[in-house]
Amino acid sequence: MKSYGILKTASGALRRNVMRTMLTMLGIVIGVAAVITMMEIGKGATMAIQRTMASMGANTLVILPGAANTGGINYGVGSMMTLTPQDADAIVKECPAIGSVAPIVRARTQLVYGNRNWVPTYIYGTTPSFLQVRDWTDMDQGEAFTEHDVRNSSKVCIIGQTIVRELFGGQSPIGKEVRIRNVVFKVIGVLRKKGANMMGMDQDDILLAPWTTIKYRVVASSLTAANQSATNTSVSTEVNTLSKIYPNLQQNLYPVPSATEQADVPQPIRFTNVDNILTAARSGSQIPSAIQQITMLLRERHRLHTTDPNDFNVRDMTEITKALTSTTELITKLLLCVATISLVVGGIGIMNIMLVSVTERTHEIGLRMAVGAEPADILRQFLTEAVVLCLLGGTMGIVLGRGSSYIVSSVLHWPTAASVGAIVAAVVVSASVGVLFGFYPAWKASRLDPIDALRYE
C-alpha cells in the first residue's frame, strides 16, 4: 500500500512534466540501446571470428600413432601402426566433444594425366567427413565422394586448385582420369581454393580419395609394383618395404600379450591401419575435454595397461586456439568498455536532470515537508522517480537496441546474435544507474530546510 503510494506519487510527478521526463529518459534509452546493440553485434562478430578460426583449423585435433622403439632405437612419432579406421568410428560415436572424424592414409607419389605429371604435397585417402573437419565442404566444381565410394574403394578422387592448374592447365578436370601408380582415378570434384596454411604449405596441392582405395590399391600396390615415382618416404610404405626385404618378419603392431592375457582378452587381429586420424572438436572451448575423451577411449580400445604409455599422440593447434581465445577476450573487453561509457553518460544525464528537477521543485519539496513529509519520504520519492525513469528508459532501450541490431543484421548483413545476458544486464544496470545517480539529487532534496524551500521562488 505504502510503496504503491510512493510509486503513484513518483509517476504523477513524472507525468506532470512529460517533456523533461522524456529528455531525461533519452540518456538511458540510448545508453541501454547502445549496450544491447553493441553486445549483439559483438557477439555476432565473435561467432564469425570463431567460425573463421575454426576453418583455419582451430578446433582440429590430430591423432598420430605413437613412436616405435626397437632395441633402443626410437623411430619417432608416427612410426608405430596402432590407429585403425575402427578407432575413428569409435571416436565419433563415443566422444561427445568431437564433431567429426576422418581417418587419413597418406601417400606421396606421382600423378599422371596425359603427357603431364605432378607430385602433389598431399595425397590423402580419407572419408567424406574430412571435408567437414577441415571446413571445406563447398566444392568449386563437381561433388565429393561418398561413404559408398569408401566402402567400395571406388577409384574416384577430388583435387585441389593447384593440381587443376598443373595437370589440366586450368581446364575443367571433371570426369577426366588421372593415374596414381598406374591406378586410374576419375576426378569427380574440385575443391575450393584455400591458399597456403600458416606454415606456408600449399593447401590446394591436394588429392583426396577414399582411404580404402589409397590403402589397398595405391599403397599396397607399391609392395609389388615397381615404383612409379622416385620419392617414396611414406611411413606406410616404409613398413611394407621392410616386409618385402624380410618376408618372414612379422611386424608386431601391439605389445605382445602373454598367454594368460591372450586367453582372458582375445584381441581381434587388426587387418589394417591408418596413418593418422583427423578430428574436429565441436567448439574451441571443448578442446581439452575432447583430448581427454579421445585419450580414454583409445587407451581402452588399444587395451593399454594403466602403467603403459600411450601408443598414440593427440595434438591440438595450440597457437591458433590461443589466438582465438585472446581475440574473443579482447572483443568482450572492448564491448564492456563501450557499454560502461554509454551507461555512465546516460547516468550522468539522469543526475543532471534530477538536480535541475530538485531545484525547480524546491517549492514543492518545501510544501510536502510542511504538510508532514519526513526527509526519508522526500529521499524515497526522488529516488523512486529516478529508478522509474531508468527502468522505463531501460525497457525502451531494450526495444530500441533489439530493433537496431535487427536492422543492422538485415540491412548491413552483419552477423548479430540475440543475447539474453545483455538484456538482463541492461535492466539490472539501468536500475542501479537510477539508484546510483538518483541518490545525490534525492539526498540533496531531503536535506532542504522546509522554511527556505517554501520561501524559494
Added chain:
Amino acid sequence: MIELRDIHKTYHLGEVDLPVLKGVSLNIVHGELVALMGVSGSGKSTLMNILGCLDHPTSGEYWLDGREISRLTARERARLRNRIIGFVFQNYNLLPRTTALENVLMPLTYTKENLSEHQKKERATQLLQKVGLADRINHQPSQLSGGEQQRVAIARSLVNHPRVLLADEPTGNLDSRTSEELLQMFQQLNSADGITIILVTHDPGVAQHAERIIRIKDGLIESGTGPPRPGGAA
C-alpha cells in the same frame, strides 16, 4: 493548547548574531481564533515558523497539546506537522498540473494512518464539498480563480483533521470580497469544528475577524499575550 515560554531565536549570520525573537511568551487556548499581527521584520514570520513546528527555537519552551516540543528532531517535527497542524499559505502552494482532488490527497501520502484509497478519496471529496468546490474536483490550479485555489489549500490543510490551523496571510493575494468569504470560512471552521486558528497578517481588517489579536514588535509581544479575555467575540 499552545504555550510559549520565553522563546528566543537567534540567527547566526557569519560572525554576527541576529536576535529575532527576544523572549516571547504567549498562550493560546484550544478552540481560539487569534490573529498574529506585526510589520515585516518584527519577527512575525519566525514566530509563525516556530508555532508551525517548521523551526525550533534557540532557547525557551514550546508546549503543544501538553508536550514540550522545542527539542524534537526534524523527523519528529514532520510527524507532528502532519498530524496536528494544517498550513494555509499566502500563495496557495498548490502542485501545478495536479487536480484539486489530488492536491487535497497529497498530505495523506505521508500519514501513518492506514486508510484505503477509497476512504482517502471520500475524505478529500467531502472536504472539497465543504469548502464549496464540489464541481471543481478535477480542475487543475491553473483553471481555478485565486479564491478557489485558496479554498483547495484550506481543504488540503484540513485533510488530516488538524488541531491547529496556521494561516500565513491567507488573503494577501485576494480581493476584498473573496477575502471576506474566506475569513468567514475560517470563523465557521473555528466555531463549528473547534479548530484552533492562528491568522498571521499585517492587515488590521483581517485581524478584526479574530477573537484576540497578538501584536509583535521587534521580537517581543506588544499586546495580547493571553490568557484570553473571557467571553470574546463569537
